[in-house]
Amino acid sequence: MTNFVPIFPLSIVVYPGEDLNLHIFEPKYKQLIKECFDQKKPFGMPVVINNKVNELGTLVDIVEISKLYDNGEMDIKTKGQKVFRVLEIINEVPDKLYSGAIVSYPANSDHGKKLLMNKVVAAIKELHKLLKVNKPFHKEEDQLSSYDVAHHAGLTLEEEYEFLSLTNELQRQEYLKRHLAKVLPVVAEMELLKEKIKLNGHFKNISGFNIS
Template sequence: MTNFIPIFPLGIVVYPGETLNLHIFEPRYKQLITECSRTGRPFGIPVVINQKVAELGMLVKLTEICKRYTNGEMDIRTEGIEVFRILETVKEIPEKLYSGAIVTYPENITGSGIPGIMGKLIAGIRELHRLLDVQKDFPKPDDQLNSYDVAHHAGLTLEEEYEMLTLLAEVQRQEYLKRHLARVLPVLSAMGTLKERVKLNGHFKNLSSFDLDR
């Protein structure tokens, strides 16, 4: 299916099912959100990387206007619906301040992926958090999580998060996260060991000597 959608380019990656809170302050996006609130139409958030609008983005729906300010600014809550691919950007729309795009929606295979892999990914991400000494909660119970739910918790860069957005099968996304964790966890573990060794420097140490006569 191909259609026209208003767009709100941002330097973030949004995934299907993700809740995103935004503060709306620019006149063009105040107009966009006001219209979406009135009509119930969704809008697109294409990813901006290195000051360029990328090919893929996320169609989102407005779920709540949490607060309206006297100057017209708004705090809103949105939810990701599905991945879109931009076919053509429409920079000027008659009587509108915002831009739009003609998009198509590629087939995206969801589901549970490879049995057992998700549990290993969750455990790996929790180990990542332990090594980094951070506290983060997943948005759902463990048995309901998919790759999209945990991607923002895995320490990916913006470019890596976008690369995962381009993967349109759950099995591929799980494998991507698996490889990412396989790269970073050993490095962080080694850094933790180094940190402990640095802490020992300057302190009295109770160590066994090496017997040269052994």
Template sequence: MTNFISIFPLGIVVYPGEQLNLHIFEPRYKQLITSCLAENKSFGIPTVIDSKIMEYGTTVHIKKVEKMYPNGEMDIITVGENVFRILEQVKQIPDKLYGGAIVNYPNNEDLPNTRLQREVLQGVRELHTILQIHKTFKKEDNQLSAYDLAHHAGLSLNEEYELLQLLYEAQRLEYLKRHLYKVIPMMAEMERLKERVRLNGHFKNLTAGDI
């Protein structure tokens, strides 16, 4: 399927099913959101990396206008829908302040992989324990997907974008698993180093052991 959508490029990655809260203040995007609300249409958020609009993004629909300001600014709640790939970008739509793109929607396989999902969830929680972060999810553990966990795994923007391009759930979970297996030992060592630095200069009970 190919169609034309309005786009709102941002330096973030949005995943299907994700809730994203936005404060709209630029005139072109106030116009875009007003138009989407009037026509009950979704819009696309392609990821911007190093000031460049990337090929992939996610469509979002406006769930709720949380607040309208006297100057036309607004706070909106959106929800991610489908991953898209830009075929051709239009920098400015005629008679509009904002741009758009001709896009298609790659087949996105979301079949669950229970074993991988458990391993990734365990890794995310282990990472959070090391970092002394407490996070709760809005879904039951067995319903969490790679998209639900990705923003909580300590990925960089580039890594989050790489995951967005993976179109099979097993691939996405495997990507997160490899990342966590790499980063958890590093973070654990950093925490041990911080502890050694904190103890430096304190009185210590030391023993020479069995000599």
């Protein structure tokens, strides 16, 4: 299936099911949001990395316009729907300020492994504990998917985009598992280093080494 969608390229990755709040201030996107909201149509958010619009993005629905300012700017709430692939960008759309794209929707399997997901969630909680971060999940733990926790795992923008390209839940779970297995020891070592640095300058109560 292919179709035309208005596009709002941004340097962020939005995942299916994710809630995203945006402040809209550019004239072309004010037009895009107003038309999509009035017509109850979604729009596409292709990912921008290093000033380049990439081929993958996420279709999002406008949940509500939370605030409309006197100058036409607005605060909106959106929700990620599904991943798309850009087939062709239409830079100039007749009578529109915004651009659009012809997109297709890759098949996406949501079948993962519950035990593996539990391990991923446990590793993320350990990461947050080490970093002293409080970022609660927005679902019960037994209802979480890889999309729900990806932004909790400390991925770079490039890694988030790579994660978006995975069209199988099991692959996504494995990706997060490998990422967390790589970063957790590094973060733990950094925390240990921070504690060592804090001790410098303090009086230390340390037994001397007995060489006899």
